[in-house]
Amino acid sequence: MWRVVVVIAGVICGGSLGQNIVAAQPAPSTEEQFYDLVFGEGVVDTTLTPNLAREKLVSILKSTIILIDVNCGLNEEQQFKLRIAGEIQIEHLLDQVDEKRRVFLAVKGDPVRVKHLLAEIRPLQDAWITNPFLKGSLFWKALRKALPESQAMKAEALFEQLLSNEWQETIETFVEIEGEALGLDDTHRSRLQAVLTKQTRPSNKLVPYRLGDLLSQVSRMPETTFTSVLEKKQWQALKTELDFVANQPPRIQGRVFRASHERPRGQMRPAAQFRGN
Structure with a gap:
């Protein structure tokens, strides 16, 4: 098939x-x-x-x-x-x-x-x-x-808030995955999350595909956006991943991204070299 x-x-x-x-x-x-x-x-x-x-x-x-x-x-x-x-x-x-x-x-x-x-x-x-x-x-x-107008506005506000909350959860998932892969400390993870919250727009994609939308947006950001968050080699490693994922069909981008970070049993995450000490 x-x-x-x-x-x-x-x-x-x-x-x-x-x-x-x-x-x-x-x-x-x-x-x-x-x-x-x-x-x-x-x-x-x-x-x-x-x-x-x-x-x-x-x-x-x-x-x-x-x-x-x-x-x-x-x-x-x-x-x-x-x-x-x-x-x-x-x-x-x-x-x-x-x-x-x-x-x-x-x-x-x-x-x-x-x-x-x-x-x-x-x-x-x-x-x-x-x-x-x-x-x-x-x-x-x-x-x-x-x-009625008041009721419709309440419904609109409800869905905007839900969309915002779900997008924030998507950002947190991304930061968690890359934070571990790149060895980011809590401060740098918070900064990365703040940057993504400010400079990305919520996606109306359904949950299984929303991560792919975030990856596509991040892949188009200039390196200067991350100068206060990542070291140059960390950004280069992340950019290589994102460029690859961005070329995949939208419905599997998130899956490809997750798969690329799966750790074989008994092995350290490949990007562990970025961790301090």
Whole structure:
């Protein structure tokens, strides 16, 4: 079965990545492979069909409405309107996927047309890994119409705070991983966290993919941003990692980053040389 598979053949060694190989099977040619491409999450065990995708989106929708109800209060009519808007939004996304599926099956024998189609479905891939019911969505527009202004503003503030809290947790995860790998003391970890909090923007990606968004942002920061946080060799080691991760598909960037820091049993972390004494 076709999968996009990332193979990390080397490990971080001496502050730089070893031989890293991104291996991909030939272009997809079956309907199942098309769904892998749209809904896949890198190395997965089962194909996520449109029906399963719908179930996942409906679950997110239900959780979103419950969260708003608990914190802002919703009557039955408001809940109904939000549920309908969310379901319409879900169907719209899946209709777009089905439209591209039909095009894909019609052109799958033409490598050039398949290549162009793969570029066209990128927005669908991004939509799948993004929280679909945040500000700007059809769901959110329905919320603004269904709720009084004060209630809608309360819901908006709630989600902005949740997004901020989740982003802070993502930053803390990054600092914890790199703090150990680069041997940062508590002071430097606090400084790194402060820099990232100030100079990155919260991502609306779903939790499994949010770390990848942070990695992409950090990889584009100039070295001068970190002069008060990291030594030059530490920044160079980190930049090498981030440059590699930034070239991976968005849905597996966080996974690749974590995998590159896994410590073989009985061995010290490769970047332990940066620790003092």
